[in-house]
Amino acid sequence: MTSADLDAAALFTLDALANSVAGRNSAPGRILSQWFGANAASNAVPDAGRVAFLLGGLCHILETDDLHRESVVHPGCVVVPAAFALAEKHGLGGRDLLIAVLHGFEAAARVGMAVGPAHYRIWHNTATCGPFGAALAAASLLKLDDDAAMHALGNAGSQSSGLWQFLETGAMTKHLHAGHAAEAGVRAAELASLGFTGPARILEGEKGFFRATCPDADPDAVMRAPEAPWQLVRTSIKPWPSCRHTHPTIDAGEELRARMIADGVAFDAISEIEIGTYQAALDVCDRPVATSDYEAKFSLQHSIAAALTCPLVDFEAFGDAARTACGPLAARVKVKRAEPWAAAYPASWGGRVVVRLASGAEYAAERMHAKGDPEAPLSRDEMIAKARMLLAHGDAQCSDRLVDAILGMASGGVLPHLNLY
Missing domain, CATH: 1.10.4100.10 (2-methylcitrate dehydratase PrpD)
Structure with a gap:
């Protein structure tokens, strides 16, 4: 020691x-x-x-x-x-x-x-x-x-x-x-x-x-x-104050938010968001509609919407006002089990987020590890x-x-x- x-x-x-x-x-x-x-x-x-x-x-x-x-x-x-x-x-x-x-x-x-x-x-x-x-x-x-x-x-x-x-x-x-x-x-x-x-x-x-x-x-x-x-x-x-299974998504979402802002892309131009991750994250956090702060903390859909639109993913990002504001975007989120993150779990908790725009353009980011992991x-x-x-x-x-x-x-x-x- x-x-x-x-x-x-x-x-x-x-x-x-x-x-x-x-x-x-x-x-x-x-x-x-x-x-x-x-x-x-x-x-x-x-x-x-x-x-x-x-x-x-x-x-x-x-x-x-x-x-x-x-x-x-x-x-x-x-x-x-x-x-x-x-x-x-x-x-x-x-x-x-x-x-x-x-x-x-x-x-x-x-x-x-x-x-x-x-x-x-x-x-x-x-x-x-x-x-x-x-x-x-x-x-x-x-x-x-x-x-x-x-x-x-x-x-x-x-x-x-x-x-x-x-x-x-x-x-x-x-x-x-x-x-x-x-x-x-x-x-x-x-x-x-x-x-x-x-x-x-x-x-x-x-x-x-x-x-x-x-x-x-x-x-x-x-x-x-x-x-x-x-x-x-x-x-x-x-x-971030949410289930750890949401953190790779939030981490990737914050990167995408910065890139989209730098490119002058409006968030209402998003037609679909796809999250690929491991099965346990889906088992615990596949929650398309969050009706409380606590449910929002266990929702991949709300978490990516908050990461893309809120200036800071803090306690308020899961509150009543944020859930109302993020609801329309959360409704456009699809989640699925995907490799290599499914096979890497639980040694690695990761995922990939793809944001698709109405124009057909895409923004993507992935994480093999979330911020705060030993890596x-x-x-x-x-x-x-x-x-x-x-x-x-x-x-x-x-x-x-x-x-x-x-x-x-x-x-x-x-x-x-x-x-x-």
């Missing part, structure tokens, strides 16, 4: 905690905060599991949290809340937290890489693989030995759950997934520290996780390539700027001090106070 690893962990921790702060400024965020406040004793130290649930749920609301592509897991919204809640409870230092975050990302991503593509069609990988990451992060902070850590992982895995059914109505369930996964890991590790046992073969057993939920599991992926870099540094950071990373300054934007959205006090405190943990600084509960 190097200083560069700890610096990277600090940046990902900053991203996750800034997402938790920003998540307060949303309808589900206000409900989660209300629930937490109504069930918290005013004169008691908040329970670590409940804190992890709150931070995890808040972190996953705005669709701006990180993503590990090969596992299709958002590790930050599960691992960082669990680690932060326990580190705060036990008065641990920032370096301990960052080490735990590295281990937690590793567990969540490696289990996620093993579940197979069929799992993701029904199960939300962040919800099902996240508890393993939260449990290992918690085990690291609690200094559990190997046996106790195994019990924690076994019981965390037995709590794995989370279905995609919420997408039909845009229900708030996805945020519950992240919160539950974070809390499950904390509970499992705390109980393991007291001698509470769990199943050693929770993954590969005859009645275990893979057999129950993974028709095409690849169990060897859990331990494959142990010499590889930390999975945290293989994790992508989102520059096209955000700079340190861009990540800090994103965090400041999120903190401002959440009306955080002293945001510069908070940013400095979180990043300072890599050099031995103390945990910051979030003032969220």
